[in-house]
Amino acid sequence: MIPRALLLLLAVLPGVAEAQDSEQVRSVQDIFAPVGAPAEILNNTAILVLLICLGIFVVVGGLLLYAVVRYRHRPGDDESEPPQVYGSTAIELAWTVPPILIVVVLALATARTVGEIQNAKITGDPVEVTIIGHRFWWEVRYPKLNIVTANEIHVPVSYLGAPRPVQMTMGSADVVHGFWVPELNGKEWLVPGRENKWWIQPSLPGIYLGNCTVLCGPQHANMLLRVVVETPDDFDKWATREQRPPTEDPTVEAGRTDFATNSCGSCHTIDGTTSNGTFGPDLTHFMSRKTLGAGVAPNDDVNLKTWLRDPQILKPGCLMPAMKLNAAQVDQITAYLKTLN
Numbered sequence: 227m228i229p230r231a232l233l234l235l236l237a238v239l240p241g242v243a244e245a246q247d248s249e250q251v252r253s254v255q256d257i258f259a260p261v262g263a264p265a266e267i268l269n270n271t272a273i274l275v276l277l278i279c280l281g282i283f284v285v286v287g288g289l290l291l292y293a294v295v296r297y298r299h300r301p302g303d304d305e306s307e308p309p310q311v312y313g314s315t316a317i318e319l320a321w322t323v324p325p326i327l328i329v330v331v332l333a334l335a336t337a338r339t340v341g342e343i344q345n346a347k348i349t350g351d352p353v354e355v356t357i358i359g360h361r362f363w364w365e366v367r368y369p370k371l372n373i374v375t376a377n378e379i380h381v382p383v384s385y386l387g388a389p390r391p392v393q394m395t396m397g398s399a400d401v402v403h404g405f406w407v408p409e410l411n412g413k414e415w416l417v418p419g420r421e422n423k424w425w426i427q428p429s430l431p432g433i434y435l436g437n438c439t440v441l442c443g444p445q446h447a448n449m450l451l452r453v454v455v456e457t458p459d460d461f462d463k464w465a466t467r468e469q470r471p472p473t474e475d476p477t478v479e480a481g482r483t484d485f486a487t488n489s490c491g492s493c494h495t496i497d498g499t500t501s502n503g504t505f506g507p508d509l510t511h512f513m514s515r516k517t518l519g520a521g522v523a524p525n526d527d528v529n530l531k532t533w534l535r536d537p538q539i540l541k542p543g544c545l546m547p548a549m550k551l552n553a554a555q556v557d558q559i560t561a562y563l564k565t566l567n
């Protein structure tokens with residue numbers, strides 16, 4: 227019902243995204259700078275709705291302004307009331323029929339957009355990702371690639387003619403969470419006991435920031451995520467790195483022992499060791515991640531040691547308790563974790 231040509235015209239109006247590389251963090255989240263199919267479809271509808279509303283605003287505001295100026299009180303006016311009109315069919319129709327038509331157009335345009343995104347035929351060579359919300363971090367699984375990671379979702383960029391849609395299955399391990407990366411698609415729910423399907427198809431490399439959109443507890447606001455969109459080559463390199471067994475560096479044996487004896491492994495998994503917990507993020511390739519604590523701080527020495535001393539310093543209310551490690555243990559575990567490439 228909306229002519230394609232109009233949609234295409236609208237698509238070029240909002241902020242045209244500039245070229246960038248996969249290391250560049252898009253620090254400003256912007257729904258009007260869509261990157262890839264589902265977000266572009268949403269943006270077109272949003273612009274259409276805004277234009278219709280702008281039209282209504284101009285007409286109503288214009289008439290109001292006209293009436294205020296034209297019929298303002300002037301000296302020497304005759305003070306009698308203007309003619310009072312009741313039950314004029316023409317006027318009643320004029321202010322009921324157009325609004326109804328406008329609402330119908332908006333509803334149909336929205337329904338069409340919802341259908342277009344929900345029922346989209348996934349073509350090309352899709353990447354499958356399972357995302358499970360936890361208080362307060364994201365478990366990220368690539369079932370076909372046999373990769374488990376957290377908080378940072380790597381996906382290949384889609385080129386014109388070579389789409390690599392990312393098919394997402396969303397679930398939750400505890401309470402309801404919401405997944406939203408504004409440049410890539412709208413919001414989706416993560417509900418315990420349910421599987422919701424979602425997809426993105428980013429067309430420009432870069433790091434896109436996302437949030438949890440449903441209040442899920444004290445660290446809801448620090449349940450951050452990032453989608454790393456990279457060239458297919460870089461994505462394959464990343465995947466190969468994630469599939470490798472973890473490095474076994476004999477120089478960090480003390481840290482490995484500390485990790486095991488302090489029951490870190492009852493919450494965290496490190497492949498090839500006895501640590502197989504699933505309550506916290508998988509740490510097998512921990513150093514491939516740029517951030518700590520679901521985006522709360524950069525993954526560097528100082529923050530890592532602070533985190534190990536007491537996670538509540540960086541992320542008050544997170545579910546990892548202070549493990550009461552002494553300074554030597556903190557140093558040894560830090561050294562060990564830093565070998566997990």
Ligand code: CUA
Pocket residue numbers: 359360361362402403404438439440441442443445446447449
């Ligand atoms: Cu998870 Cu808010």
